[in-house]
Amino acid sequence: MTSNPAVQVGEAPRNGAPLLSLSGITKRYPAVVANENIDLDVSAGEIHAVLGENGAGKSTLMKIIFGVAQPDAGTIYWQGHPVRIDSPAHARELGISMVFQHFSLFEAITVAENISLTVPGTLKELSRRIRETGQEFGLKVEPAALVCNLSVGQRQRVEIIRCLLQEPKLLILDEPTSVLPPPNVEQLFETLRRLVAKGMSILYISHKLEEIRSLCHSATILRQGRVSGHVIPAETSSHALASLMIGRDLPKTAHPPARQDGAVRLRVANLSSHDPDPHIVNIDDLSLEVRSGEILGIAGVSGNGQHMLSKMLSGEEVLAPSEKHRIELMGTAVAHENAGRRRNLGLSFVPEERLGRGAVPPFSLADNSLLTGHRMGMTGRGMVRNQPRDAFTDQCIADMNVVCAGSKSNAASLSGGNLQKFIVGREIMMAPKVLVIAQPTWGIDVGAAAMVRQKLVDLRDTGTAILLISEELEELFEISDRIVVMFKGRASPALDARATDAETIGRMMIGDIAAPLFSEAAQ
């Protein structure tokens, strides 16, 4: 393998049999066909994209390649030979490594210790190799650092280094940019380009059209479990990619300017949290206001206090009565009240965890309506009234296009995206005065995401005050009226979303903008 740092997009070396070749791969699950007759070739030294919406079958395909699931039909060829990959360990022996979307690192131990759990060698030797690999590929990370002190970008580097130390021939990356703040994305791309220049192949899973066009040499596009096209992304327009991915052009949300004169419905004044757990980022003197008829977006890299903020707003965390004025709903001090009391005043809340927080996994959707929707006439004299509960549930399923076997199906049986749609629908249907919503479109497909965003804008137009916590800048710009950036538990002043740009917000997200902005508390 020759080292050629100047490899350009579209010039991947091709010689003989592809490194990995899938032929007619099919995988059926009881309810769905996840993959049907998938063909895919990855050549040595190329970045090959697998593009598709959530639910298109990307994860299943990767599980098959990584030996976690077995195909029902079809053959995998590795360097030209048919193979049966029956476990991740076997995949690693062949030379396949994978970086998952959700990291699997222990927070309480160091980088080197984490890596030593899967890579043989003494800590000292590993530390040296970590530094060397880091230097070679632009993955700077300190082997002796505790993982809990690392940023998301740094943790991802640790995951990649861990794979590289096993000297793989094929590296699989699952939605690697979904967790990264924008400025870190270009660094990651630079690393990946260096890796393929060394002869490694990369399978790059994503649903983001622009990054695939700028990074990948070739792409396989999946739609509803089938291959809808093999293309050279650099030579294909975003428009065409979108059509292959979702069958039509990317939908656009109508987002007329908000009214400016609404009454303040949610007021947060100098709110701080004091959780002693070192892994939790506390809120630090945070203030903001959300008015009737506007969407206030909260931007920020995950782990900058958004989680605590949402819990304090929802009432899952409460303050002492002496601090009750730190949070006001419609002018009523509520910081000391539990979630139920706050909901009685007209608050709705969609948390980022759907299963186990926003919904009870072993319960039916109907019972999950009851969880927060019982205020909508679903109880009488202490008893549950089935008819209104089921009607509400059916309505929610229909309104939100929730794919399920009806109101009796278990929440746990739904895909993440469908459950998300259900929870969002349930909270919207309660016609809240204030809606706090975290990551509303996580895990749902592009079309459904557009629908959810449109529903939020429509809800805003009925006068609801909406606080939107999101890690996706595009989403924040698409529907927010004002944007606040959270960094290390503090909040920036609110910026007019229509008068600022992604670069400014992106730099604020990594704390790159002058500190004074953060110390002048908003409002």
Added chain:
Amino acid sequence: MNIRQPFVLVPRQRQSRIALIAVPLVTISLTVIAAFFLFAGLGADPGIVLYTFFIEPLSSAYNLGEVLIKASPLILIAQGLAISFRAKVWNIGAEGQLIIGAICASLIPIYWSHSDSMLMLPGMILIGAAAGMVWAGIAALLRTRFNASEVIVTLMLTEIARQLLYFLVTGPLRDPMGYNFPQSVLFPSAALYPTFGGVGVRANLSIFITLAVTIICWVFVSKSFASFKLLVGGTTPAAARYAGFLPKQAVWISLLIGGAVAGLAGVGEIAGPIGKLQRIISPGYGFAAIIVAFLGGLNPIGIVFAGMLMAVVYVGGDNSLVTANIPASASVVFQGLLLVFYLATAVFARYEIRRAPPPLIPA
């Protein structure tokens, strides 16, 4: 580096309906098989033992009456415990709540030992239930105020209740004309549940209390919003917090219901077959009811069947002492086998065995 395990337990995606029936059936079958070999090893004829355990208790009016007498408190307590267990509040001290209920209720007939007031029995029922609630309420208070484990507190309160009973029947409440036997005066008939079923049969009307409680529990569990909240708190605490259901309230409700039914069961004993306060008023109903609750799948109807089964084992155990020449602890061993096999079987209702390597993949 990679430890390959040939088999792994994976949580089942859906709860199978067959499991609801299969778990108790498999449990009972395994228990019978194990008991068969156990008794054979003890030198008894297993056929006779199993006959005396399972058939004889159902063979005469007297024996059936005995089964009902024992099934009644087991079912009654298990109904209350099931509500608590569904909320994952572990009241292990129903035995103590039963004893306290019995002690307090007995104060009425001991004080008015010659009265024939119609109010006597209803008064005892109310006081017994209230006393059980108070005793369980201590655990609720300690749990909600100081986060003290209700498992430990209820268990230790049981021992306190037992010692209190020993003190009372050997001292303040002892029958002064009773030749220093550690027991109270005999209760007047107005303080006793009427019996039915024929001469000599000891079954009494307290089973209607059990029946009523069973129906109330069934309605409560299947229809009420309060039970829904308890279940959410038990299965998914984060979702309960999210919805604003109060965990402290769940602890209080669960323990108070359990205490009330245990207290009622205590009244059923002293106002039933015993007819006085004495050192032993329950052969461990409060503990056996825990098994009954689980064996019945924490389901009000299932509990009725499980309670009957357990009562048959009690009566059969007593009978086999005489007929099959096996030790007195046989029925305790039997209960132990039931619980162990239940726990083992229940694992497979909730998990399935897969021949798969442990993947490092988020589902």
